[in-house]
Amino acid sequence: MKNARNVWQAICNGLSRSQRGLNILLEEGEKIYTPSELKAAAERAALALLKAGVSPGDRVGIMAQTTPSTVVSFLGCWAAGAVAVPLPLPMRAVDPRSFMEQSRMRLEKVEAKLLTLPGSLIPMVGEMGEGMRLLASEELDRAGDLPPTPSRPGDTALVQFTSGSTSEPRGVMLSHANVMANVRAITRKVKVSRRDTIVSWMPLYHDMGLIGYLITALSSGASLVLMPPQRFVSDPALWLRSMSEHKATITGGPNFAYALSTRILASGGAGDIDLSSLRLALNGAEPVDHEVMDGFVAAGAAYGMRPEVPYPVYGLAEATLAVTFPQPGKMYRLDHVSRAGIEEDSYAHPAEAGEEGTRTLVSLGSPLEGVEVSVFKEDGSEAGEREIGEVCVRGDSVMQGYWADAAATAETLRGGRLHTGDLGYFAGGELYLVGRIKDMVIIGGRNLFPEDVERCVERISGVRKGNAVAFGVSTRRGRERLVLVGETHLSCAQAAGETARAISSTVREEIGVPVREVVLVPAGSLPKTSSGKKRRFLCRDLYMGNALQAVARSGAAVIGI
Secondary structure: OOOOOOHHHHHHHHHOOOOOOEEEEEOOEEEEEOHHHHHHHHHHHHHHHHHOOOOOOOEEEEEOOOOHHHHHHHHHHHHOOOEEEEEOOOOOOOOHHHHHHHHHHHHHHOOOOEEEEOHHHOOOOHHHHOOOOEEEHHHHOOOOOOOOOOOOOOOEEEEEEOOOOOOOOOEEEEEHHHHHHHHHHHHHHHOOOOOOEEEEOOOOOOHHHHHHHHHHHHHHOOEEEEOOHHHHHHOOHHHHHHHHHOOOOEEEEOHHHHHHHHHHHHHOOOOOOOOOOOOEEEEOOOOOOHHHHHHHHHHHHOOOOOOOOEEEOEEOHHHOOEEEEOOOOOOOOEEEEEHHHHHHHOEOOEOOOOOOOEEEEEOOOEEOOOEEEEEEOOOOOEOOOOEOEEEEEEEOOOOOEEOOOHHHHHHHEEOOEEEEEEEEEEEOOEEEEEEEOOOOEEEOOEEEOHHHHHHHHOOOOOOOOOOEEEEEEEOOOOOEEEEEEEEEOOOOHHHHHHHHHHHHHHHHHHOOOOEEEEEEEEOOOOOEOOOOOEOHHHHHHHHHOOOOOOOEEEEOOOOOO
16 A cells, blocks of 8 residues: 555455455355455456546446445546445435435535446336436446556545534535555554454444445455445344354444444343454444443453454544544543533543443544644644643645535634534543534533433333434523433333433433433334434434424423423
């Protein structure tokens, strides 16, 4: 990767060192590419794109289902000097027309030359085809000679749309230099090499799946095993069995995946597996819960997993991917702090673990090579040790900007720094996050973070873990009130009502503030992004529009007050 000028050259360098190449675990069986086969398939795909009229710098939409032809489409796109634009697949029940409209708007925004997708999906997107050329990704596998790739380090390699968890999705422009700088920093920090086998189910339209696993694994010479996210959703134990079968050394996923895995391991649902080969299990893409980490360590011990394997990390699409990583080979660190200090003083006062009013946070490590991370207080001054403020990032991995959105770019990139919108602090040179600025709820002068309320609620029987959303709503008098919406499998109105009342009591006792209203909704109905993040603002809008399908309610509605 050291001498590579672009992503394709970096991947070619890695494939030249790889032992086993790529393995994709499909429903119908495994698809295996040796390193030379994968490189040849990508070159054929690049030639097919060029013959289809794609020129260097053109944007190519890729409907990023985890299939062999999709992987080859990404590689072929970079081999041809084009710009890849990953598009998500719906992971939850959504209106197909709405999904198609969102995809069409993204493609139009970047003026995509064409959309490539698995042939089986073409009937689904047929209505989007007007004015947009559709090309089955399987048809890209065409023989021929490929001219040298023309991409330069400063050319755009990828337009990665943000998840839209706190705003409308924006197209993050990443140059080849951005991607290579971040991948190089990841590789050096965790020492990824040809001796590693990486297993991932993360979607290829997500920065963690595309950059963190596909590009990082292939460019470092590691062997890569991919699993479609749909297979993980339908059978989470398959992820664990695949780690064992392929002797994975590195894997990763969001916090909820480890909560699921803990239950499976504790119940013996994964069978007779061996996790002793694992050296890192990255936990990122959503807030890290120390209880989930602790539970995963305890459950994994019976299967040979070492306690230093769980690896909490921090990053965001605007910084390409990774920002801070801990020191590999050491158990994650926890910081016990006063909740009142965070909410009232914006300071992380040390506290005793287990005491009432104590919040336990997980260290996300220190900045990667070439990445500068600073914390700035509300008055614009730089925060000191344990002082809480906005996390800002500077370095070679920071995006070029948002595609065709100068206003949003200027708002996010200020003073040469990427303003993340995340609130956190440094202690002992390591970063801890406490929440997001936009999600914060201010009640009675206290700065409440939804994650605290949601974790409290999700321990209550009847509420689906990872599926509670807390937000603030202003009354007509301008006072902010706390509302909680949670998913439940309960169908009995009486039982659901008792659960809703239990939520109100628990939050008042543990957090110390009243919940104005609790709304329980059917499982699978909370709005989430394509990558599974909670869409708190959309949930709030649905609540204000009285558009939630309530199973039970408790408290007084804020609507119309």
